[in-house]
Amino acid sequence: DTGVSQNPRHKITKRGQNVTFRCDPISEHNRLYWYRQTLGQGPEFLTYFQNEAQLEKSRLLSDRFSAERPKGSFSTLEIQRTEQGDSAMYLCASSLRGILAGVTYQETQYFGPGTRLLVL
Amino acid sequence: DQQVKQNSPSLSVQEGRISILNCDYTNSMFDYFLWYKKYPAEGPTFLISISSIKDKNEDGRFTVFLNKSAKHLSLHIVPSQPGDSAVYFCAAKSRGSTLGRLYFGRGTQLTVWP
Numbered sequence: 001d002t003g004v005s006q007n008p009r010h011k012i013t014k015r016g017q018n019v020t021f022r023c024d025p026i027s028e029h030n031r032l033y034w035y036r037q038t039l040g041q042g043p044e045f046l047t048y049f050q051n052e053a054q055l056e057k058s059r060l061l062s063d064r065f066s067a068e069r070p071k072g073s074f075s076t077l078e079i080q081r082t083e084q085g086d087s088a089m090y091l092c093a094s095s096l097r098g099i100l101a102g103v104t105y106q107e108t109q110y111f112g113p114g115t116r117l118l119v120l
Numbered sequence: 121d122q123q124v125k126q127n128s129p130s131l132s133v134q135e136g137r138i139s140i141l142n143c144d145y146t147n148s149m150f151d152y153f154l155w156y157k158k159y160p161a162e163g164p165t166f167l168i169s170i171s172s173i174k175d176k177n178e179d180g181r182f183t184v185f186l187n188k189s190a191k192h193l194s195l196h197i198v199p200s201q202p203g204d205s206a207v208y209f210c211a212a213k214s215r216g217s218t219l220g221r222l223y224f225g226r227g228t229q230l231t232v233w234p
Contacts, residue, residue: 004163006163031220033220033221033222035222040226041226041227042124042126042209042211042224042225042226042227043164043209043222043224044224045221045222045223048220048221056221091163091164093163095220097220107220108154108166108169109154109166109220109222110166111156111163111164111165111166112163113161113162113163114161114162114163116161
């Protein structure tokens with residue numbers, strides 16, 4: 001399977017605990033995104049990497065959240081001191097930023113299956 | 121502030137008929153639009169996209185129409201099949217942004233009944 005993979009698929013934790021999620025993008029993709037989706041809402045942008053550089057963070061990403069992509073391949077999203085409001089589906093997406101004939105072309109983001117987090 | 125809006129939370133269509141899902145946006149800087157389909161407990165699956173330089177894009181049973189002056193796009197599915205039952209999300213990307221973040225609507229639950 002060459003799609004985006006995420007682990008774990010489900011996580012139940014107690015309030016105050018730390019959790020870490022992993023995302024493995026499509027192998028040749030240089031861009032990686034994290035989104036969060038709560039019930040009845042569309043995915044909301046959290047942060048974005050181009051290769052190993054974290055280039056944008058949403059204001060939704062409080063200082064309890066940290067994301068890394070150490071070698072420009074897989075990424076981890078850590079939530080410290082979890083709160084009940086952190087309960088959501090955490091989605092990872094990847095895309096390939098490219099230039100064709102001197103023009104940057106529009107890229108499509110491909111999503112993984114998500115990690116469902118429940119904070120008790 | 122919801123920059124991409126899907127005002128119909130649900131749509132029910134008979135198998136074989138046309139499904140039309142609508143999406144409105146407020147940001148005139150959006151220049152690339154995508155539709156994703158999502159089944160329960162899965163991530164969104166890319167369906168079809170359209171650039172703002174076009175007003176229509178087709179892929180098999182799926183056609184997306186873009187009306188820039190009205191800041192409106194729609195997804196047509198013809199003919200609809202029971203397997204199309206899912207939540208459909210409209211998403212948009214801003215022109216000139218090298219960052220690529222997508223702005224999503226809240227989704228429309230499509231149910232196709234036999």
